[in-house]
Amino acid sequence: MTLPIETPAVLVDLDVARHNIRAFQAYADRHGIRVRPHIKTHKLPQMAELQLDAGAVGITCQKVSEAEAMVDGSPRIQDVLITYNILGAEKLARLESLNARVTLSVVGDNQTVFDALSAHFARTEKPLTVLVECNTGADRCGVATPAEAAHLARRIADAPGLRFGGLMTYPPAGAAAQVQSFMSEAKRLIEADGLVVASITSGGTPGMMRAAEAPVATEYRPGTYIYNDRSLVARGVATWEDCALTVLATVVSVPSENRAIIDAGSKVLTSDLLGLTGYGHVLGRDDIRIDQLSEEHGRLVSDGPIGLVVGEQVRIVPNHACVVTNMVDAVHILEGGLPTAQWPVVARGHVV
Amino acid sequence: MTLPIETPAVLVDLDVARHNIRAFQAYADRHGIRVRPHIKTHKLPQMAELQLDAGAVGITCQKVSEAEAMVDGSPRIQDVLITYNILGAEKLARLESLNARVTLSVVGDNQTVFDALSAHFARTEKPLTVLVECNTGADRCGVATPAEAAHLARRIADAPGLRFGGLMTYPPAGAAAQVQSFMSEAKRLIEADGLVVASITSGGTPGMMRAAEAPVATEYRPGTYIYNDRSLVARGVATWEDCALTVLATVVSVPSENRAIIDAGSKVLTSDLLGLTGYGHVLGRDDIRIDQLSEEHGRLVSDGPIGLVVGEQVRIVPNHACVVTNMVDAVHILEGGLPTAQWPVVARGHVV
Structure with missing residues (x-):
């Protein structure tokens, strides 16, 4: 079927997205896990509202400017976690404004970041909630040991303008056991120091249906699950039918x-x-x-006859859904298989 | 030196870009080659004006919407080649508007495209100039043989609303000999058929300083040369000092x-x-x-101590400059090493 849409275009099947939202929320509800979806996948206030409707407690953003776009985009977004070490005077001023508008928390893994946050928020009315980021195997950000996490928790608790909010990690897929052992030990040390660990938040779509194997975590931040993609089908955690996002393209040459x-x-x-x-x-x-992409051409090859004609549309499930929504100003929404709206991707390109 | 710019940000050193523009223009002038830069690298009317100032005959775009953004952005852009098979009613209507405003040409490699172009432009006042795209080894688009090129040249020349404009190719780097042999034979066949080959246009930054080795080509379309990037340094055709585009980033965790x-x-x-x-x-x-990128984090590793501190800025030459300018709404212009302006990337995201 040819869709009446100029190509290339990014399509999102709303029926499939709704199904994906409900499926994980049901799992999380069964296991008493709070859901705080990462908006990096959709970048759309409308999708965040669907996630909140289903039972999410708030949203996760990666950058300050993303959080601004989402909060501006929906009065219903009232609880935001920014899972990032935030640095720089302009970003801190913007963070202060956000903190005045909604329930906000951020993360950090080093004293330099905490010192700058404290210096800024000590002068504001409302303290900023800060979680300690922990490395449970992904080797990106995060403190390396539970002892370090406990040490930084104390530093946050003692810093003017800051409030210790708990622990955060972004584990590799299938690392529930590492999350459980790291976080249990960190929690024990922090509580022994007299602090409350209000939240332990983990994330990642590939491991989400095994989130309950790390029961110490109270919250989960899935992102890609709302759309799914080829990487998740390859991992066996989604089927092509679960892929809400596709790219519509036209054959221009055979x-x-x-x-x-x-x-x-x-x-x-x-x-x-x-x-x-x-x-x-x-x-x-x-x-x-x-087998090959240049900026505006995709090359399709087959061992047999390709069997496509110039002018024909194809639909493609991309390797990675999150990055694709960052490439277009708007996505086309499908309901019942037909285009019903275009939604501007308001948090697109918000890297600051 | 810390630059007063919120990170991450894309910086363009205008002095270096000007030098790069002049260097290739001088080579082309020496060899009597017309220069028609591809705007895919910068996506900026201001940069196109610098290229025209230096002696370029016009610009190259890949998509109709890019051409619109560039023509809207500068009254001095009056000659545009769109190196693409253009299909679809909406794109043809937009092409017609562009054709009324500037000297426009497009390319095609198949009869389906020519039939649709002819059906549309037969009803308009001004015919559309169409070049035949030829495959000289890149195996993307393009007819496979000079005979096919000559056959399609005749079809264009005979099609109502169209005008045959010549031959176009995007060769692999270092394929000057293939360009020379393919194009010479195609030209011979087309001229024997009584048609004039007004333009033979080739392109690609990696091979640009050997463009004169295919003297049959009358025009060259370099793109990346204005900024250069790590891929071109790796090929030995640029140095780090020739790289006008860098990404400014801040260390957020060690x-x-x-x-x-x-x-x-x-x-x-x-x-x-x-x-x-x-x-x-x-x-x-x-x-x-x-060694690793996620959407908002880059991981830097060294065999020795990394020797960076949280809060420090680093400048990065990306692998591929053209795709980086598509990721940001504006680039920061440096002159004398200091930021002097922000230029909105007006043709960013124009994929239609």
């Missing part, structure tokens, strides 16, 4: 029997591989590989 | 002795590898590898 060129390149699909081979999955065509 | 985390991830640097290992070059730090 220069040889086993090759076709589409009008979507890395400026829509992105070069994210996430360990996969090829740049996406053409729905209904398991034989096709997207 | 969680272990040989690892630091910056606030620029794939939403600024992108995941483009272009055959390289790692996601960019930290200027002044040959020992550092950017």
Whole structure:
């Protein structure tokens, strides 16, 4: 079926997204886990509202400017966690404004960040809630040991203008056991020091259906689960039918029997591989590989005849949904399989 | 030196960009080659004006919406080549408007595209100039043989509303000999058929300083040359000093002795590898590898002590400059090493 949409375009099937939201919320509800979805996947206040409707306690953002766009976009977004070490005078001023508007918390893993936050928020009316970021194996940010986490918890608790809010981690997929052991020990040390650990928050879509295996965590921050993507299908945690986001493209050239060129390149699909081979999955065509992207062209190859004609539309599940929504100013919403609206991606490109 | 710019940010050193523009223009002038820069790298009318000032005959765009943004952005942009197979009613209507405003040409490699162009432009006042795209080894779009090119040239010339404008190719780097042989033969066949080949246009920054080795080509379309990037330094066709575009980032965490985390991830640097290992070059730090990007974090590692502190700025030459300018709403312009302006990237995200 040809959709009446200029290509390339990013489509989001709202029925599938709603189903994905409900499925994880039901799991979390069964296990008494609070859900705080990461908006990095959709960047849309409307989707955050659907997540809140289903039972989410608030949202997660990565950058201050993302949080601003989301809070500006919906009066119903009243509880925001920014999972980032925030530095710089302008960002702190913006953080202060946000803190005055909603229930806000941030994370940090080092004293330099805490000192700057404290210096700023000691002069404001409302203290800022800060969680300690812990490294449970992803080797990105985060303190390396529970003892370090406890040490920083005390430093936050004693810092003027700050309030200790708990512990945060972004674990590798399947690291529930590490989360459980690290966080249990950190919690024990912090409580022995006389502090309350109000929240222990973990995240990641690949491991979300095993979140209950780290019962010490009270909150979970899934992001990609709302749309899913080829990387999650490859991991066996989603099916093609669970993929709410697809890229609609048009075949613009069939220069040889086993090759076709589409009008979507890395400026829509992105070069994210996430360990996969090829740049996406053409729905209904398991034989096709997207073996090369330039900025505005995607190359489709098959061992047999490609069987596509110039002008034909194809729908592609990208490797990584989150980065694709950052490439377009608006997404096309489908309901009942048909386009019903365009939603501007208001938090797109908000990297500051 | 710390720059007074919120990070992450994309910086463009205007002095370096001006030097890069002049260097290729001088080469092209010496060899009698017309220069038609591809705006995909900068997406900025201001940069196109610098290129026109230096002697460029016009600009190249990949998509109709890019051409619109550039023509809207500068009254001096009066000659535009869109190197793309254009399909779809809405795009054709927009193409018609553009054709009424400026000297416009497009390319195509198949009869379906020509039929649709002809059906549309037969009803308009001004015919559309169409070049035949030829495959000289990149195996993306393009007809496979000179005979096919000649066949399509005749079809264009005979199509109501269209005017045959010549031949276009986007060769692999170092394929000057293939360009020369393919285009010479195609030109011979087309002229034997009684048609004039007004333009033979080739492109690509990696091979630009060998453009004269394909003297049959009358025009060259370099893109990345204005900024350069890590991929071009790796190919030996630019130095770090020739790189006009850098990403400014701040160290937000130093969680272990040989690892630091910056606030620029794939939403600024992108995941483009272009055959390289790692996601960019930290200027002044040959020992550092950017070994992992997530959307908002970049991971810097070194075999020795990383020697960076939280709050410190770093400047990174990305693997691929063109895709980086698509990630931000504005770039910071440096002159004499200092920020002097912010230029909105008006053709960013124009994929339609």
